[in-house]
Amino acid sequence: MVPRVKVGGFVALWLIANLMLMVGCESNRSLYQWGHYEVAVHGNLTRPGEFPPERVLDLLDQDLFNAESSDAALPPGFWAYRGMLLLESGEVDAAISAFETEGQLFPESQAFMDFILATVVKDSES
Amino acid sequence: MKFRWAVPCASVFLLVVAGCSTVPPRDMTLFYELQPRSILVLPPVNHSADIEAPYDVLAMCAQPLCELGYYVYPVAVVDRIMKENGVTVPDEMHGIPLDKLGEVFGADAVMYLVVERYGSKYMVFASQVEVGIRASLVDIRTGQLLWEGSAHRAESGSSGLIEALVEQILNQLTDQVHHVARATVGDLFYAGPSGLPVGHRFPVSEP
Numbered sequence: 001m002v003p004r005v006k007v008g009g010f011v012a013l014w015l016i017a018n019l020m021l022m023v024g025c026e027s028n029r030s031l032y033q034w035g036h037y038e039v040a041v042h043g044n045l046t047r048p049g050e051f052p053p054e055r056v057l058d059l060l061d062q063d064l065f066n067a068e069s070s071d072a073a074l075p076p077g078f079w080a081y082r083g084m085l086l087l088e089s090g091e092v093d094a095a096i097s098a099f100e101t102e103g104q105l106f107p108e109s110q111a112f113m114d115f116i117l118a119t120v121v122k123d124s125e126s
Numbered sequence: 127m128k129f130r131w132a133v134p135c136a137s138v139f140l141l142v143v144a145g146c147s148t149v150p151p152r153d154m155t156l157f158y159e160l161q162p163r164s165i166l167v168l169p170p171v172n173h174s175a176d177i178e179a180p181y182d183v184l185a186m187c188a189q190p191l192c193e194l195g196y197y198v199y200p201v202a203v204v205d206r207i208m209k210e211n212g213v214t215v216p217d218e219m220h221g222i223p224l225d226k227l228g229e230v231f232g233a234d235a236v237m238y239l240v241v242e243r244y245g246s247k248y249m250v251f252a253s254q255v256e257v258g259i260r261a262s263l264v265d266i267r268t269g270q271l272l273w274e275g276s277a278h279r280a281e282s283g284s285s286g287l288i289e290a291l292v293e294q295i296l297n298q299l300t301d302q303v304h305h306v307a308r309a310t311v312g313d314l315f316y317a318g319p320s321g322l323p324v325g326h327r328f329p330v331s332e333p
Contacts, residue, residue: 031193031327041202042185046178076192077200084203108164108197111232116203120210 033072035063041081053085060085076106080113092124152320157272160265162235163326164197166227169205169216170239170259176303179244180216183259186308187239190315195328199231228266235272238262242276246283246303253283255302257310263322273322277313279306 036059043051060082067074083098096117103113167187170180184201191198207230213219220238227236243258258278265272283302315322 031195031329034189038185038189041188041200042182045181045185045202045205075188076197077188077203080200080203084200084206106197108232108234109199112199112230115230116207120207 031073032075033063033067033070034075035066036060037063037075037078037081053088057082057085057089076109077102079105080109080116083116087120087124090124092121095124096121152273154273154323156265156270157323160234160268160270160272161326162196162263162265162272164199164232164234165191165237165263166199166204166231166233166235166266167191167201167237167239168219169201169208170241171216171220172244173240173242174244176245179241179307180239182304183239183241183244183307183311186311187237190312191237191322194315194322195325197325197327199233204231224264224266224269233266236264236266238264243278244303244307248283254280255283255306256280257303257307259307259310259314261314275314275317275320275322277310277317279310279313281306 040051040056040059044053044056060078063074063078064082066072079098079102083095083102086092086095086098099113099116099121103110167184169184172180184205188198188201208214208219213222224236227233238261240260241258242260243256245256247254247256256279258276260274260276262274263272264270281302
């Protein structure tokens with residue numbers, strides 16, 4: 001019986017946590033639409049076999065579509081990450097354009113995007 | 127006899143209360159002076175037994191830091207670039223000189239993370255899920271420490287050793303570690319006065 005009580009307590013805590021999250025969401029609007037971004041990054045980093053570039057790109061495409069139709073901002077790094085996956089899939093032109101978009105949206109990333117364009121992208125072109 | 131625990135309990139309580147109120151406020155002068163706008167989060171060094179811990183924690187750090195108003199370099203892209211340049215493990219990544227990191231990434235600050243604890247402990251009828259993370263933010267130009275923090279969470283697991291032998295429940299515990307890790311990352315950065323101050327992209331609230 002002891003474990004059953006524990007599970008009950010856990011469920012109660014979980015419900016309270018959810019309520020708190022809901023209250024939190026109402027008062028704080030996110031700066032960015034996160035969509036599948038974290039799931040994609042996490043999956044591709046920890047279980048690359050389950051999350052190959054094509055699947056991750058598909059998830060990001062859904063986010064892109066949702067962000068465009070709801071006029072929401074995509075998180076920092078989204079375009080650079082998309083660029084990396086496009087590069088892996090051999091879509092070099094689309095990748096270059098994605099890295100450039102990251103640099104335009106977030107000037108803080110410009111130096112890094114220039115580095116990628118100058119080294120990594122050049123390697124894939126040759 | 128009924129109240130024999132009252133005195134020790136009360137003194138412990140007082141000690142805890144006193145402990146809370148005497149923590150000196152963090153001196154954030156340097157932070158506000160240098161005011162970093164972009165943060166390079168390096169893959170965490172792992173002191174836990176779980177090999178998946180660093181990348182689990184890494185993937186969940188971007189969201190809170192971005193929502194605080196910083197530009198966060200895409201963690202997966204940073205990891206890939208490091209590996210393509212022959213730096214394959216977080217311990218080595220943490221050893222790269224700041225000027226070299228500045229040259230490649232152009233970041234204002236570097237976040238060094240250490241996963242101290244990550245996993246579950248089994249007792250016969252119960253289990254405990256534990257995550258501990260330590261972080262320090264360093265100015266990339268001067269090497270000065272801008273901020274540091276740590277967070278630790280221990281929660282009772284949803285099952286004991288006997289039930290854990292059933293694989294389904296083992297998976298639930300893995301999920302639970304992931305959720306506890308997410309909450310710990312939240313504690314780390316959103317720790318009120320000792321948390322990380324908001325960055326330049328955070329909207330200024332109107333009075």
